[in-house]
Amino acid sequence: MTPSLDSAPDLIDLLAAMENPIARLAAGKHHDPFEFLGVHPSPLSSEQTQWVLREWLPTAEKARVKLQNGEFIELQRVPNSDLFYTILSSQVYQTLPAHYTVSWCEGNGIWHESVSPYSFLPVIGELDLHLFSEGRHWEIYDVLGAHPQTQDGVAGVCFAVWAPAAERVSVVGDFNAWHGLRHPMRVLGSSGIWEIFIPGLQSLDLYKFEIRHRESGQVVVKTDPYAQAMEMRPKNACKVYQSQYEWQDQAWLEQRAQQAWHAAPINIYEVHLGSWQRDDAGRFLNYREIAHRLVAYVQWMGYTHIELLPVSEHPLDQSWGYQTTGYYAPTSRFGSPDDFRYFVDYCHQNGIGVFLDWVPAHFPKDSFALGRFDGSALFEHEDPRLGEHQDWGTYIFNFGRNEVRNFLIANALYWLKTLHIDGLRVDAVASMLYLDYSRNAGEWLPNKHGGRENLEAIEFLQTLNYEVHAQVPGVLMMAEESTSWPMVSRPTWMGGLGFSMKWNMGWMNDTLSYMEKEPVFRAYHHNELTFSQMYAYSENFVLPLSHDEVVHMKHSLIGKMPGDDWQKAANLRLLFAYQMLNPGKKLLFMGCEFAQWGEWNESQSLPWELCDVPLNRGVQLFSRELNHLYQQQSALHQRDFEHHGFEWVDCHDYQQSILSFMRHSDEQSLICIFNFTPVVRENYRIGVPQDGIYRELLNSDADCFGGSNVGNGGELYAQPGAWMNQSHHLDLTLPPLGVLVLEHVRS
Structure with a gap:
């Protein structure tokens, strides 16, 4: 007709x-x-x-x-x-x-x-547009991107993308043979948002956006910044995704929101999912397979949390996830987004928290991703003095642009609220705070006051942390910040950045520097161990021994230790004990716990066969004993951020390279004594606060850990007589390159 x-x-x-x-x-x-x-x-x-x-x-x-x-x-x-x-x-x-x-x-x-x-009429409402333009739409991921939905009884997918410099935006995909003129979108007024509802499409359909710049006429094909699933690399198309997962971790989330985390044990096992374990053929495991294997191991070892190196989608394995191209998409290397949900859920159901490395400081220049997204410097600055990281060859986010801040803050909330992550470790915070970070004179632009502080990044971080803590009570925000910037982990209402905790890079650098030295020279560097107590309570600190310390020719942790193999293992046990017994929450990178000899290699599984070697097995069992001791003894975690949770017994015995201190909680006190030389110290006297019997809770030189079994027979009796400002004293035998932890049993 x-x-x-x-x-x-x-x-x-x-x-x-x-x-x-x-x-x-x-x-x-x-x-x-x-x-x-x-x-x-x-x-x-x-x-x-x-x-x-x-x-x-x-x-x-x-x-x-x-x-x-x-x-x-x-x-x-x-x-x-x-x-x-x-x-x-x-x-x-x-x-x-x-x-x-x-x-x-x-x-x-x-x-x-x-x-x-x-x-069809427009799907996105005026309120959504208004909030996004102000940079305050915290659930913008439910608006922009690709979302299966039903309009007027018709099922399909609504696509929306922010591209204000575009003359035309189209959705392309398998459904239209990737033809850029088949599905042109409408722009919604002056918002810069383009949208279209395409009937008949469904979850798992592939798509991208084709964008024509209104001035240059350049046409680019880009992945969706808000895509919630993407193809397995080297392919990079986005996937329409609609979760079918039913969470089972409500009890965990309720407990998390009420927990007094400051006083709780937090012992983090840092994991790169692609190389923790692989299958027999060297292929990646699925998130669900990893969940069962990893949780069983973490529970046995006694860690409280897992921290994942970035799992946001990224094209290059060698970047370890730090060159993110899909901020809202868990990487498809290990399965679907619902497989990732299962991983998090399974951890929670088994009492293990999950933290995630998150990278808002910079993003890669890959042509299919965020860089010059609509033909203009949209997510980044136009001026390379503000918009490019010279060291990393990446773009810097324009934190002064409302929509960019909204993109990042909503992304953090997406991982925390939608994917139930328990906290974020924010990468490279120092590079965000300073306009002259890793730049020479003339290569950076000062702020409006003439200073080097990035005022827009500071405001972004404060808003980020405020909104996260307000909307998701109980989650933790951790800063990798390597300078002396004040009040990183103090509330925003005090003028702080609002993080929960900060990585203590000073403690890490000083401690490793000391431990790498031959014991005969350690007496001249005693202050490298004691100095951290001068600032230990200025922030809420995490003590990290992370992936960054075991790559790029830095050697593995055991490879850094001096001496023969026995001394290397003893030194490593000593290092782990010094970390665990000092104030602060803990983090250790995978493989270090069983003394992996080689540097970490992201392209293959950890060498688990080493766990059958007596030396490595001893280090692993000692790590396990430390982890469980940390959880069980309130003195080791209840007052991590309070100066009265720590007391020196003797910090001055540099000539013998011996340190001793007490850790206190409301219920107990523990005495920790470290001998950083391979010399057995007989009749070494330390002061103790009361008479009675003291028991060895831990001896790193026990033969079950690969030590020489030098110790004190399990129990010691305090003698009257003041020593080191204490009313009583003990005469100890200190094991070589060893640590003792003593508990007062009874008077």
């Missing part, structure tokens, strides 16, 4: 009226195809007695539209164009469904059909 016009001149006028929009569509320059495509009153009918239906079908040879009664109206092609149209009388218009179905044939005799996207 083909309606006809009464006169040819009218048809000529109609075609003339369509000439300019057709040219713009053909050139990919139409910023609002909805004003032309779909059904509109005919420009030749002043009283709306005729309607024009138009569809842009670049791959079609013929097309038709279906009426309510099942009949078809054949569409006519405008000569020398990809526009198909028909003129409807008012009577026929009444029989056309509000959301009508278009069928087309591409020349192979096979007909395709779909409800027209151009029959």
Whole structure:
């Protein structure tokens, strides 16, 4: 059925009226195809007695539209164009469904059909646009991106993307043969947001955005910044994704929100999922497989939390995840987003928290991702003195732009709220805080006051931490910040950055520097062990021995230790004990706990076979004993951030390289004595606060740990007589390169 016009001149006028929009569509320059495509009153009918239906079908040879009664109206092609149209009388218009179905044939005799996207009104509301423009739409991930939904009873996917410098944006994918002119989107006023609802699409369909810059005419194909799933590298298309997962961790989340985490044991096992374990053929495990293996191991070892190196989608394995291209998408290397949900859920159901490394400081320049997203410097600064990291070859986010801040803060909230992550370790905070970070004079721009502080980044971090703590009580925000910036872990209302904790890089550097020295020289560097107590309570500190210390020719932890193999293992046990017994929460990178000899290699599994070697097994068992001791003894974690939780017994015995201190809680006190030389110290006297019996809770030189079994027979009796400002004393045998932990048993 083909309606006809009464006169040819009218048809000529109609075609003339369509000439300019057709040219713009053909050139990919139409910023609002909805004003032309779909059904509109005919420009030749002043009283709306005729309607024009138009569809842009670049791959079609013929097309038709279906009426309510099942009949078809054949569409006519405008000569020398990809526009198909028909003129409807008012009577026929009444029989056309509000959301009508278009069928087309591409020349192979096979007909395709779909409800027209151009029959739908905008999906995104004014409030969403307003909040996003102000940078305060904390659930913008539910608006932008690709979301399966039903509009007026029609199932499909709503696509939306922010690209204010674009002249045209289209959705491309398998469903339209990746043809950039097939599904052009509408722009929503001056918001810079483009959207379209495409019926018939569903979860797991592949897509990207094709974007034409309005000034240069450059056309780029980009992944969706808000994509919640992506293809496995080296492919990089986005996937429409709708979670079907049903969480089972409500009890964990409720307990987390009420926990007094300051006084709780937090002992973190830092993990790179791609190299912790692999299958027998060297392939990646699925998130679900890893969950069962990793949780069983972490529980046996006595860690409280897992911290994942970044699992946001990234193209390069060698970047370890720190060159992020899919901020909202768990990497497909290990399975689907719901597989990742299972991983987190399984950890929670088994009492293990999950932290995530998060990278808001910079992003890579890959052409398919965020860099110059709409042809302009959208997420980054235009000026490379502000917008590029010279060391890493990456772009720096423009923290002063509302929509960019919104993108990042909403992303943090997405991982914490939607994916149930328990906290974020924010990478490279120092690079965000200083405008002259790793730059020479003339390579950076000062702030409005002439200073080097990045005021916009400071505001971003404060807003980030405020919103996270307000919206997700109980989660933790940790800063990797390597300078002396004040109040990193103090509340924003005090002028702090608002983090929960800060990595203590000074403690880590000083301690490793000391431990790498031959014991004969340690006496001259005693202050490297004691200095950290000068600032230990200025922040809420995590004591890290992280992945950064076992790569790039720095050697493994046991490889850093001096001496023969026995001394190396003894020194490593001593290092682990010094970390665990000092104030502060703890972090250790995978493989270090069983004394991996080689540097970490992200391309292969950890060498688990070492756990069958007596030396390595001894270190692993000692790590396990330390972890369980830390959890069980309140003195080792209850007052981590309070100066009265720590008391020196003797910090001055540099000549013998011996340190001793007490750790206190409300219920108990423990005495920790360290001998940093391979010399057995007989009758070494230390002061203790009361008389009675003291028991060895831990001796790192026990033979079960690979030590020489030098000790004190398990129990000691305090003698009257003041020593080291204490009322009583003990005469001890200190094991070589060893540590003792003593507990007062009874008077």
